[in-house]
Amino acid sequence: MRRASVVFLTAVVVLAGLSPVAAAAPGGADAVVEPAPVEATMQTADNESAPADPESDRLGWENGYWHNETIDVDQSDGLTEAELNATVSRSMARVEMIRGLEFDMDVPVRIITRSEFASSGNASYSDDFLTFDDTKFEALFLIGEDEDSIEVQDANRGASVGGYYSPAADSIVLVTDNESTLQVDELTLGHELVHAIQDQEFDLSTVTSQTRDGANANSGLIEGDANYVQQRYRERCAEGGEWADTCLSPSTNGSGGGATPPNMGVYFLNYQPYSDGPTFIGAQRAAGGWERVNSLYGDLPASAEQVIHPDRYRSDAPTEVELADEHGEGWERVTPESRLDYAEVGQSGVAAMFVYPLYAGGGDVQTYARNVVGPQTWLNYTESGEISQVDPLNYGFDAAAGWDGDRMHFYRNADGETGYVWRLVWDSPEEATEFRAAYEELLSYWGAEQVGTDTYRIDEDASAFADAFHVTVEGDTVTVVNAPTVDSLSAVRSSTDAQLSTPTATPSPAATDAAGTDTETPSTEGTGSDSATTTSAPGFSVVAALAGLLTVALLAGRR
Structure with missing residues (x-):
């Protein structure tokens, strides 16, 4: 065929x-027969x-x-x-x-x-491909700057x-x-x-x-x-x-x-x-x-949203997110030949990003679980209290639900440093605001401090995601700009206003209590790297x- x-x-x-490929058994003088x-x-x-x-x-x-x-x-x-x-x-x-x-x-x-x-598995990839892939996983706070995303994925692949x-x-x-x-x-x-x-x-x-x-x-x-x-x-x-x-x-x-x-x-x-x-x-x-x-x-x-929520199949088409480049001199858009020049991670990507701290270790996971997503929200339970065999994980928790489309662009400067712009469209302004509140909690978990209005910074000694971030909400749309430093945020996206200042107090997101507290009733069991x-x-x-x-x-x- x-x-x-x-x-x-x-x-x-x-x-x-x-994708794995067939390979011969390992050889060499010390190879196991x-x-x-x-x-x-x-x-x-x-x-x-x-x-x-x-x-x-x-x-x-x-x-x-x-x-x-x-x-x-x-x-x-x-x-x-x-x-x-x-x-x-x-x-x-x-x-x-x-x-x-x-x-x-x-x-x-x-x-x-x-x-x-x-x-x-012995595939080879271009520098642009590797930079694109590394930066995508970094943007999701899944793989740090000190790791190779392909190696991490291969290690996961070979586990079992x-x-x-x-x-x-x-x-x-x-x-x-x-x-x-x-x-x-x-x-x-x-x-x-x-x-x-x-x-x-x-x-x-x-x-x-x-x-x-x-x-x-x-x-x-x-x-x-x-x-x-x-x-x-x-x-x-x-x-x-x-x-x-x-x-x-x-x-x-x-x-x-x-x-x-x-x-x-x-x-x-x-x-x-x-x-x-x-x-x-x-x-x-x-x-x-x-x-x-x-x-x-x-x-x-x-x-993926239509799979997470079967009632939305054929009835809730995702938004095609528009995102124009605004990078300055000295920066270039990363566009590998073998794949699209943008990423779209979907609701499953957003959910994985928010859930990973429960398993990563470090950080104030108790506060994070209380404010964003905790085990009782993340795991689907049967009426007998066991993890569901049909649908064990809930990718539709509040901080991820309401996704309607996203688009990531990746950038690189002459020194090999990277940045990105991630734009997400939500079903409503309220959903967009809820995502931002949860995202701020995520930044805090990974060691970020707010250093200006809408501006955050993770120091190198805080986590593997040391960078600067600028997060804004406009109606139903959230835009995240990332760069190595606060000063370079506007070089990645010129419209970013990230001047250092005394930050205004960020209201405690009341909506996130519903997103991740462990006081809610467990869900019952339901009915029966991107390759180019x-x-x-x-x-x-x-x-x-x-x-x-x-x-x-x-x-x-x-x-």
Whole structure:
């Protein structure tokens, strides 16, 4: 079937950043000798106990295996090729039964070890690309000036990837943590098989975006669909389910493991479609069945906001934000050739920015949580008090809700210093004012002091985000100007009036009490780096692992 370099990845805990590529096992004199990857090629089954094969292909039967039959597979000592063939074929049949679509072609599956996966990826980028990417993550207070954004994203990506589907190769790669025996997590396999059947039916290579908001919007459909099916798959594998006691899961330290991602903020930026997507799909399916879901591939969500709030799909198009350059002499706009010359991070980016302090450690996190967003607001709970398995995270809390569009421009001077202008449009002036109040709290958390009207400064010894900031509100629009120093703010944007002065007292934002206090009732469970040319983003296969991670990371962030 074709074609593009898009990949769709599934991670047990987190994957963030660039599309992985296949790579050879690590070499060298000290390299660990690893088992050869196991690869499945479809073969007709020879199972005397299985029901008779149908006269023609049908939903729930693939390559000689029915969805509900038992297969003779023991992966305690690793899978043989025949065992992997059987597992993949039966999983294809199971995905068909849930999703209501028929596979048109076989899907090769390969298993590699985590060390092999971690050694993959050798892409190179231009200086403009790297500056653009670094400055974007700095603007979101997710990656500091002393870190390389690509390296951080790669570290997140390699932490616990469970597998990926490549439309270019029409194949799946599963990643195992067990270096000695190659094992399968059937739920991860099922998730990736959903991507394969999406690709066969809807051609995923045509679903592209060059902004984070666009990528998360697309992933809200693509990964939301796969996660929704995976949740139905898990229910059928559970006790009392149709496939109980027949679904494969790895042993301890197998492919079902996972590590805490190095950067939780980048994690949350990418995780949004996998939390909100299944609820979005569930709402669409409730309205019109799988036919309604299928139609979405020809009418994609216009923003991540439409996935976070399914009722806004088709009814609340984002604003195309206008932002003219006003940089002075000695500064230039950073415009990489391989991507758009601006960034749009969307509501998921705003939410990740505000949530990261809960996990970052340092700062007055108690005050911040009280005034902006706290655990009870950020985590979605079921009526029994557990973190939701369907939609664990609330990207619609008050400080992020009301987003209607944003645009970032990045600048660089002759000394290599960077600055940016970030303009955000909100649904109302009140929403814009609420965002500014929360943003001031965020600046304070990272060590900023107000040094003039609308002007703030973070000193070098305060945090990794040492810079000057100018924040203004005009009606429903907020404009943030950033530069290395207060004096250079007007060089990045000439209309900025950032003269040092005695700051006027900033009113305590009463509205933020509703945005983040931990006194409100927990939410109940809902219903069922930007690549230049792709919507590639992380996939997450085990939300239960996420729940434990969130709890541990929150406690760590409070130290």
